[in-house]
Amino acid sequence: MSSRTPNSDDIVRPMQRTQKWYYVVFGLASLLALVWFGLWSIQLSRGLAVTNLADWGSAGGVTWGLYIGAFIWWVGIAHGGIILSAAVRLFGMKRYLPVARLAELLTIGALSMAGFYIMIHLGRPDRMAWSVIQSYPVTVHQSPLVWDVTVITMYMVMTLTYLGLTVRYDINRLRDDLPGYLEPVYKLATLGYSEREDEVIERIVWWLALGVIVMAPLLLHGGVIPWLFALLPSMPGWQGAIQGPQFLTIALTSAIAGVIILALVLRRAYDWYHILTDDIIRGLTLWLGLFGLLFIWLQLQQVITGVYAAPLDERAIAHAKISAPPYQFAIGVVILAMAYIFAQAVKPSVFSVRRSLAASVLMLAGTLTEKVLFVFEGLEYPTFDMYYNTPGHYFPSPIEIGSLVGTLALCTLFFLVILKVIPVIELHAIEELRGEGHAPAEGDD
Amino acid sequence: MSREDDSCGHGSCGCGDDETADESFHPMGEEYEAEMREMLDDTEYDTELGMDMAEDSLRLIQGEISEAEFHEKYNEAVVEEFDVDDRPTVEAFEEMKAEEDENGGLFEKLTGDESIAEKLSNVDTEMNQSRRDTMKKMGAGAAALGLGGVASAQSSGDPKDDGYGAEPVGDTSEEGPQMGMVIDLERCDGCLECVTGCIEENQTSTGANWMYVLTYEDENSEQENFLVRPCQHCTNAPCEKVCPVRARHTRDKDGIVLTNYETCIGCRYCQVACPYGVNYFQWGEPDVPYEDLPGSENDFEELKQMPDDERNEHLTEDNDHIHDGRGQWSDMRPPQGVMGKCTYCPSRQDGHQGEEKVGTTACMEACDAAGMSAIHFGDMNDPESRPQQYLQQRAEQDFARDTELDNGEQWGETVTPWGKLSAWQLLEDLGTEPNVVYLGNQPGPDAEQIEGPVTYEQIGADDNRKEHLDQFTVGTGDD
Ligand code: SF4
Ligand code: SF4
Ligand code: SF4
Numbered sequence: 022m023s024s025r026t027p028n029s030d031d032i033v034r035p036m037q038r039t040q041k042w043y044y045v046v047f048g049l050a051s052l053l054a055l056v057w058f059g060l061w062s063i064q065l066s067r068g069l070a071v072t073n074l075a076d077w078g079s080a081g082g083v084t085w086g087l088y089i090g091a092f093i094w095w096v097g098i099a100h101g102g103i104i105l106s107a108a109v110r111l112f113g114m115k116r117y118l119p120v121a122r123l124a125e126l127l128t129i130g131a132l133s134m135a136g137f138y139i140m141i142h143l144g145r146p147d148r149m150a151w152s153v154i155q156s157y158p159v160t161v162h163q164s165p166l167v168w169d170v171t172v173i174t175m176y177m178v179m180t181l182t183y184l185g186l187t188v189r190y191d192i193n194r195l196r197d198d199l200p201g202y203l204e205p206v207y208k209l210a211t212l213g214y215s216e217r218e219d220e221v222i223e224r225i226v227w228w229l230a231l232g233v234i235v236m237a238p239l240l241l242h243g244g245v246i247p248w249l250f251a252l253l254p255s256m257p258g259w260q261g262a263i264q265g266p267q268f269l270t271i272a273l274t275s276a277i278a279g280v281i282i283l284a285l286v287l288r289r290a291y292d293w294y295h296i297l298t299d300d301i302i303r304g305l306t307l308w309l310g311l312f313g314l315l316f317i318w319l320q321l322q323q324v325i326t327g328v329y330a331a332p333l334d335e336r337a338i339a340h341a342k343i344s345a346p347p348y349q350f351a352i353g354v355v356i357l358a359m360a361y362i363f364a365q366a367v368k369p370s371v372f373s374v375r376r377s378l379a380a381s382v383l384m385l386a387g388t389l390t391e392k393v394l395f396v397f398e399g400l401e402y403p404t405f406d407m408y409y410n411t412p413g414h415y416f417p418s419p420i421e422i423g424s425l426v427g428t429l430a431l432c433t434l435f436f437l438v439i440l441k442v443i444p445v446i447e448l449h450a451i452e453e454l455r456g457e458g459h460a461p462a463e464g465d466d
Numbered sequence: 467m468s469r470e471d472d473s474c475g476h477g478s479c480g481c482g483d484d485e486t487a488d489e490s491f492h493p494m495g496e497e498y499e500a501e502m503r504e505m506l507d508d509t510e511y512d513t514e515l516g517m518d519m520a521e522d523s524l525r526l527i528q529g530e531i532s533e534a535e536f537h538e539k540y541n542e543a544v545v546e547e548f549d550v551d552d553r554p555t556v557e558a559f560e561e562m563k564a565e566e567d568e569n570g571g572l573f574e575k576l577t578g579d580e581s582i583a584e585k586l587s588n589v590d591t592e593m594n595q596s597r598r599d600t601m602k603k604m605g606a607g608a609a610a611l612g613l614g615g616v617a618s619a620q621s622s623g624d625p626k627d628d629g630y631g632a633e634p635v636g637d638t639s640e641e642g643p644q645m646g647m648v649i650d651l652e653r654c655d656g657c658l659e660c661v662t663g664c665i666e667e668n669q670t671s672t673g674a675n676w677m678y679v680l681t682y683e684d685e686n687s688e689q690e691n692f693l694v695r696p697c698q699h700c701t702n703a704p705c706e707k708v709c710p711v712r713a714r715h716t717r718d719k720d721g722i723v724l725t726n727y728e729t730c731i732g733c734r735y736c737q738v739a740c741p742y743g744v745n746y747f748q749w750g751e752p753d754v755p756y757e758d759l760p761g762s763e764n765d766f767e768e769l770k771q772m773p774d775d776e777r778n779e780h781l782t783e784d785n786d787h788i789h790d791g792r793g794q795w796s797d798m799r800p801p802q803g804v805m806g807k808c809t810y811c812p813s814r815q816d817g818h819q820g821e822e823k824v825g826t827t828a829c830m831e832a833c834d835a836a837g838m839s840a841i842h843f844g845d846m847n848d849p850e851s852r853p854q855q856y857l858q859q860r861a862e863q864d865f866a867r868d869t870e871l872d873n874g875e876q877w878g879e880t881v882t883p884w885g886k887l888s889a890w891q892l893l894e895d896l897g898t899e900p901n902v903v904y905l906g907n908q909p910g911p912d913a914e915q916i917e918g919p920v921t922y923e924q925i926g927a928d929d930n931r932k933e934h935l936d937q938f939t940v941g942t943g944d945d
Contacts, residue, residue: 060940063940064940067750067751067938067940068748068749068750068751068802068803069732069747069749069750069803070749070750070751070935070938070939071750071938071939071940072939073936073939074749075749075931075932075935076673076674076737076743076745076746076747076931076932077737077738077743078678078742078743078744078745079675079678079680079695079743079929079931080673080674080746080930080931080932080935081930081931081932081933082931082932082935084734084737084738084745084747085734085738142733143731143732143733143803144730144731144732144733144734144747144748144802144803144804144805145730145731145732145803145804146731148711148729148730148731149731152710152711152713152729152730152731153710153711153731155711155729156710156711156712156729159712160709160710160711160712163707163708164707164708164709164710164735165708166708166710166733166735167710170710253704253708253738253739254704254741254896254897255704255738255739255740255741255896256738333911400738403741403743404741404893404896405741405742405743405892405893407680407682407693407909407913407914407915408680408743408915413930413932413933418939418940418941419940419941420940420941
């Protein structure tokens with residue numbers, strides 16, 4: 022299969038042909054998205070009372086739950102995606118060039134879902150824009166939530182710039198093969214394009230990639246997102262310096278898993294076996310293993326320090342955590358996935374794309390469970406632990422779970438649409454595979 | 467004090483960031499500077515000189531110029547203006563330094579260690595006089611030192627100032643009134659009257675017990691203990707810091723922590739950041755409709771436009787219960803999707819419920835009416851206020867009781883009544899600087915909540931809001 026030589030016809034195929042599966046998936050995703058919008062409208066009219074959330078404290082509930090957990094999960098995928106793509110460009114990992122744009126698109130899709138989750142989570146989404154803007158000059162100095170909004174917006178802009186710049190090259194060269202009805206869009210995208218800019222753009226993209234890599238641990242998923250929790254002394258399950266690295270490793274794990282799934286689905290759909298090769302999947306699987314290992318390592322740190330001789334409040338949450346079935350599930354599936362990855366590294370014949378797909382799905386399930394649990398369990402074990410008489414228990418309500426299905430459907434729709442608009446695999450990648458590459462990246466990995 | 471907080475504009479919400487917009491040198495901003503200028507105009511001294519000295523003295527305190535430079539610059543002018551100047555020039559520096567050790571003159575104070583600002587801020591509270599009066603009394607010199615701003619950064623730390631020795635708990639406030647409570651848990655019998663009082667006053671929805679009384683058992687005592695838990699109206703309130711829209715804020719006038727119901731977006735970050743669990747979100751439709759709240763006919767925007775006097779008159783006439791003196795909707799239960807918590811009854815404090823209710827809260831009233839008087843609300847910075855007087859009285863009582871037992875301990879320098887009081891604050895070491903002071907037993911790490919002598923059911927309230935809310939959950943309950 023992979024003996025075929027990739028050419029530019031391959032990457033414009035999604036825009037020229039629409040197969041039956043496309044209509045089926047599109048219909049199904051739209052249906053699910055619609056159902057979710059129906060559920061959301063119930064929440065909008067009746068208030069968040071329709072969820073299983075409640076006040077913590079004397080009321081015995083948790084005030085943040087699946088919505089915030091899923092928010093972090095989506096942001097994690099998004100941030101991991103852009104880090105992945107930046108690493109490919111910055112370190113010249115040409116082997117992964119075919120998935121670089123997929124990772125960027127995943128970032129845009131996932132980041133949009135994260136933003137949507139903020140809206141879903143709010144009691145008064147109607148006021149969001151105005152209230153935040155009005156007080157922004159002051160709150161940006163003190164509220165971690167505002168830092169989050171700032172950084173998410175900034176990364177959205179960076180990723181769009183990134184994509185916008187790199188896509189010019191492709192569109193200009195593939196213009197004739199692209200659908201005519203989108204001509205105005207392409208015109209706009211390639212406004213003022215000349216071949217002389219290629220080199221400049223490559224340099225700009227390199228700098229953007231550098232920015233992403235440098236800021237990832239400092240600001241991004243190693244910074245402001247965990248600070249939302251890590252800075253609060255009232256919740257021992259949240260507070261502490263480990264959250265930064267912990268969040269970052271989970272983000273990278275989720276993102277690589279997401280990219281593997283995307284790559285496998287697309288190569289099946291568009292017969293891209295010679296572009297998104299087994300070799301790429303194998304490599305990504307190894308990276309998945311590396312970040313999965315870091316994830317497990319940091320969990321171990323937290324559990325051990327929590328159960329050995331920790332202060333009472335930290336001890337309580339650590340014990341609760343390890344005895345919680347969702348936690349055991351999360352860690353269990355991650356370990357299972359790790360076992361496969363380790364085995365295929367030692368014995369290459371163990372590798373199969375199906376198994377890698379399964380490992381990726383397990384990883385994503387594990388990180389999502391861990392994030393949701395992290396949020397609500399932190400609130401169930403506060404430092405002020407005297408509200409003993411009213412121990413509520415949280416389990417996401419159908420509407421909350423519906424939001425997961427809804428956002429997954431919306432993200433799928435996003436990809437289905439984008440497949441029809443721009444090539445999701447870079448022309449550079451094809452050139453590279455054909456040995457005509459002129460990418461500035463030095464050396465292969 | 468007339469610096470009204472409009473909560474979201476560039477007012478003075480205590481965010482510490484407001485001065486970036488104006489050109490004033492003073493940390494308290496342009497408005498304060500204008501006030502200072504006005505005061506100097508009232509004195510017989512040279513206003514410009516005073517203002518210049520004030521500016522430079524701030525630079526001095528910030529270490530931008532040395533004290534010798536400062537005095538060199540103003541020596542002549544001061545001699546001319548005040549006839550004398552006993553401040554040192556560079557030549558006199560050594561000489562003054564020697565004297566300083568003996569009697570700690572103005573010079574020593576200027577060098578910052580034992581700040582004169584601190585002394586003067588004590589004078590301010592002790593005499594219970596407005597800053598304006600104090601400043602006038604001190605004349606140009608005081609203004610020149612830019613004391614107002616500096617004093618606010620200092621706390622009154624001198625243990626012997628009030629004649630009762632060191633206060634039992636740190637003074638958490640900045641200058642100006644700081645409402646708070648002294649709650650004597652030894653007087654509480656768990657009747658839950660305060661809980662009822664608050665619910666009736668604020669028409670909160672089922673289970674939103676802004677005032678909450680925990681009955682608990684501790685490991686080594688059989689006895690029932692109570693913890694009366696309103697919002698702590700923290701000086702360093704984490705709920706306020708994290709709010710992404712500044713809906714949660716401290717009111718400048720009296721240090722009350724409020725939620726602006728008009729701007730809150732319902733993110734519930736304040737609720738997760740508060741260590742005490744005192745916030746109650748309005749998850750669904752409130753039990754009591756908006757139209758039934760006194761004052762609901764008043765429009766927030768219109769109120770904001772009115773001059774202060776007119777607004778307050780209007781609100782008082784209307785018996786408005788939902789807007790505070792600034793015209794902000796932040797009293798009684800919140801609307802759907804917005805955060806609520808104990809408010810310290812601001813429409814009472816602002817006189818809209820009549821003069822007689824100023825300085826009271828519904829929970830305190832209910833507790834008094836039940837004959838318990840465990841809750842004492844008032845300005846924690848005012849030695850004459852009910853909570854401070856109560857503390858003093860309790861201290862004296864305990865002292866008297868103890869001297870009878872101990873035989874011969876003498877009231878005075880070393881024996882202070884505060885030492886006999888077991889006063890504490892909730893989760894003090896989290897640094898929130900709560901403004902509720904408790905007397906009585908402090909719950910230990912093994913404290914466990916038990917059913918109280920009067921249950922929430924008996925008073926028609928709901929202790930477990932989660933259970934109550936579950937019936938609205940779509941898809942799991944009997945929807
Ligand atoms: S007790 Fe909680 S809600 Fe009240 S001021 Fe302090 S932090 Fe804020
Ligand atoms: S719930 Fe309202 S008051 Fe609380 S932090 Fe969010 S916006 Fe601010
Ligand atoms: S001060 Fe007012 S709002 Fe707070 S608990 Fe008492 S009655 Fe309720």
